[in-house]
Amino acid sequence: MSINQSGWRPESPQTGVEASADTFTGNRALMLEEPLIFEMDERGGTGVDFAEAPKVSSRLGSLERNRDIDLPGLSEPQTVRHYTRLSRQNYAIDLGLFPLGSCTMKHNPRLNERMARLPGFADIHPLQPVDTVQGALKLIADLGEWLIKLTGMHSVAMSPKAGAHGELCGLLAIRSALEARGDKREVVLVPESAHGTNPATAAFAGYRVENIPATERGRVDLAALKARLGPDVAAVMITNPNTCGLFEPDMIEISKAVHEAGALVYCDGANFNAIVGRVRPGDLGIDAMHINLHKTFSTPHGGGGPGSGPVVFSEALTPFAPLPFVEKQGDHYALIEEETAEEHHGRTFGRMTAFHGQMGMFTRALSYILSHGADGLRQVAEDAVLNANYVLRALEDVLDAPFGKSGPCMHEALFSDKGFEGGLSTLDLAKALIDEGFHPMTMYFPLVVHGAMLIEPTETESKAALDQFIGAIRNVAERAKAGDPSLKAAPVHAPRRRLDETLAARKPVLVYKEPEQAQAAE
Numbered sequence: 001m002s003i004n005q006s007g008w009r010p011e012s013p014q015t016g017v018e019a020s021a022d023t024f025t026g027n028r029a030l031m032l033e034e035p036l037i038f039e040m041d042e043r044g045g046t047g048v049d050f051a052e053a054p055k056v057s058s059r060l061g062s063l064e065r066n067r068d069i070d071l072p073g074l075s076e077p078q079t080v081r082h083y084t085r086l087s088r089q090n091y092a093i094d095l096g097l098f099p100l101g102s103c104t105m106k107h108n109p110r111l112n113e114r115m116a117r118l119p120g121f122a123d124i125h126p127l128q129p130v131d132t133v134q135g136a137l138k139l140i141a142d143l144g145e146w147l148i149k150l151t152g153m154h155s156v157a158m159s160p161k162a163g164a165h166g167e168l169c170g171l172l173a174i175r176s177a178l179e180a181r182g183d184k185r186e187v188v189l190v191p192e193s194a195h196g197t198n199p200a201t202a203a204f205a206g207y208r209v210e211n212i213p214a215t216e217r218g219r220v221d222l223a224a225l226k227a228r229l230g231p232d233v234a235a236v237m238i239t240n241p242n243t244c245g246l247f248e249p250d251m252i253e254i255s256k257a258v259h260e261a262g263a264l265v266y267c268d269g270a271n272f273n274a275i276v277g278r279v280r281p282g283d284l285g286i287d288a289m290h291i292n293l294h295k296t297f298s299t300p301h302g303g304g305g306p307g308s309g310p311v312v313f314s315e316a317l318t319p320f321a322p323l324p325f326v327e328k329q330g331d332h333y334a335l336i337e338e339e340t341a342e343e344h345h346g347r348t349f350g351r352m353t354a355f356h357g358q359m360g361m362f363t364r365a366l367s368y369i370l371s372h373g374a375d376g377l378r379q380v381a382e383d384a385v386l387n388a389n390y391v392l393r394a395l396e397d398v399l400d401a402p403f404g405k406s407g408p409c410m411h412e413a414l415f416s417d418k419g420f421e422g423g424l425s426t427l428d429l430a431k432a433l434i435d436e437g438f439h440p441m442t443m444y445f446p447l448v449v450h451g452a453m454l455i456e457p458t459e460t461e462s463k464a465a466l467d468q469f470i471g472a473i474r475n476v477a478e479r480a481k482a483g484d485p486s487l488k489a490a491p492v493h494a495p496r497r498r499l500d501e502t503l504a505a506r507k508p509v510l511v512y513k514e515p516e517q518a519q520a521a522e
Helices: 076-087 110-116 134-151 163-180 198-206 222-228 252-258 269-274 359-395 425-436 461-483 483-490 501-506 515-521
Strands: 002-004 007-009 156-159 187-191 206-210 233-239 262-269 289-290 312-313 325-331 332-336 413-415 453-455
Touching: 110 359, 110 453, 134 262, 134 312, 134 325, 134 332, 134 359, 163 233, 163 262, 163 312, 163 359, 187 198, 187 222, 198 206, 198 233, 206 222, 222 252, 222 325, 233 252, 233 413, 252 262, 262 269, 262 461, 269 359, 359 461, 425 461, 461 483, 483 501
Parallel strands: 187 206, 187 233, 233 262, 262 289
Antiparallel strands: 002 007, 156 312, 289 312, 325 332, 413 453
């Protein structure tokens, strides 16, 4: 706190200047100003009384702590209020539309959460005897059967923990299949319109990655792909629908050409929610595809996990799929952890992870599937595509839509900052959206479009919600095209103004220092 002529006035925890000129506290109604937890420290303060620690001889030697642990001392009410106030500054899907393109941030039905918390699913341990987890194994088997039917594939591996983990699983199966026939290929082709994890996964798996260009319509250049296919190409990794939000109409011809060249087709299924119930990837010639359960079947997204990225395989790749897998044997469900017959995981490449998978994700996904049914899942795809095209057509007169003239999009709409004046860019529009109460869309991705803005409204948003979002973007876009310099200052209503995000990422401050210590260090 500091004293000036008008009396007590709070200082900004970050800058040391007055946090607000119009309120005594720095708060603005229910938008509460909150310092760092270390700045709230009351030496000796605690919400719990501990008994005096017994005197014992240390066995740590030179590693024994020689100073205080230096954690902040707060009472229980202070601690609860601190984190509750911070939570109010977070944006969440329970607050409003989350337009991140490529990420599919949609509503998670509470029914799924209740099912995942049932004791028989939430409390099981991966090392329990198989006879005590028959219900859980049945659930995994049922979910796997649904995934196989929805994709038109032959088998499924449920153990991969995320999308990129699933990509690795698919590539390892492809490598094993090629090596089994004595074919040591070393190149994976990745189109420009694929997800960014695809080339990274291929490189991690030991392949050399080569790029395949896109056409002016945002699709794979089929002629360029065919020209590059050869005896050194192991696989093509293709995202369909792709990251421009477009379906690949030449997918069957692509698969045919790849197979004729002796290679295999990996499909990134992150955007499966745009075609679920409408298109079966197996019918398109796909050999392996991962499915992000959170994207298509509504399980929690983000926070570093837990995740799940099951991989479906063609009949050709099934013998090489990973262990373990669930198999029904009469009335009993078995967890197969060793190689079996040649045609059934007989040449598996091994394990992807120590245990079978993420039970909470499986339970949520199956709850979503069963509550929707076949017709409901088809409607998921239809509504996702309808909402994205509604956004595309409602904004294409104020924002540049690079592929808008090439027909309808799928589940996401792509725009650019072309036409903005006064040095304004995608970043300025995104920051202004924060003032409008929205989380910004995905920015500067995909890389094939300069100043990209990728918007995915998902199927769970109503027309009223989309109309409000569209109105906010139109307002900001019109200001950007007019070169409104005030956009450079956005956001002005957020708890914090525009920060140097690049500096924060490159030089994060991970240890708190008292102001006098920080000045001394400088």
